[in-house]
Amino acid sequence: MEDKEGLDPAGTEFKSDSSSSWTLAGPDSVSDSINYFFDRESSILSEFGWNILQLDHADEIERFGELDRTDASRGLAGNFSGSQSQSCGAAGGSCSGAASNPVGSAEVPTSNPSVSSSSSEDPPEKSTGFGGKPPEIPSKVRKKGQKRIRQPRFAFMTKSEVDHLEDGYRWRKYGQKAVKNSPFPRSYYRCTNSKCTVKKRVERSSEDPTIVITTYEGQHCHHSVGFPRGGLISHEAAFAGQFTPGVSQFYNSQGVQLHKGISPSTTQSQQLPIEVRESRALPEPTSQLPKDEGLLGDIVPPGMRKT
């Protein structure tokens, strides 16, 4: 079940798959924004009792990268072209613009293990452009030979005693697996909205059990439910919903930190390209995610709007 209400967190560290060939905002354009967002987010988060983990935890991040090593090594999310079958299934487009992170192919060479996300290698046959492919194919129906399609993923670490933080969306747990090299199981959740295929994985860091690593895959094509079960909507929702963390540490597909601060998406637009590899054009804003809604967009509960 979702945990008791109450976030009792202490820290949150965002990580995104925002590695990409989509250029990250340059330092100068970001510096001020960084401070701005750090201030802003820090204060907001602290309102909720969340503290942003600082770079001191880079080692954790590295560990995190290891957690997804397998995925990365398999070149899963590497290419969102064509794979980016948005989360909204048949909605056919209602979500398509609400793209996700500029996940994609970071070309930064490194020996580091990768963060969940992309490698730059992908079979060309997969990259047939987005929009033309059906939504994620259920594994059981998946055609033979067709690789699993990955949605862009966005992960962050939260210092919390509860595994599953309220994030404004309703999730149904559909699986739990023991994780290799970790005493803690990994839980798999799926958004309960039938049209939404967003998934999230929740696991604890084996090194620091107080750290919960949450990985979102896909993007919600609907609004959050607000205050689920009397729970408090958290910032997790805000970030998870749009995949545009305001305060983040960015890593490329190899787990190499690209920069710290506001996400590229935030610097340029709320909306991110679905296909960051072949097109850097920003998608049209969708009705669901107003372009200029600000960092937290419209999934921010009313109470948090004030600043």
Add this chain to the structure above:
DNA sequence: CGGCTTTGACCGGCGC
């Protein structure tokens, strides 16, 4: 009774 969690089985990708 509906929605959700639990949990074992199953499947596919990958490395050896």
Add this chain to the structure above:
DNA sequence: GCGCCGGTCAAAGCCG
């Protein structure tokens, strides 16, 4: 080819 592992399915059970 085989085994490992991550991810998903689905039946069974629980709970409000």
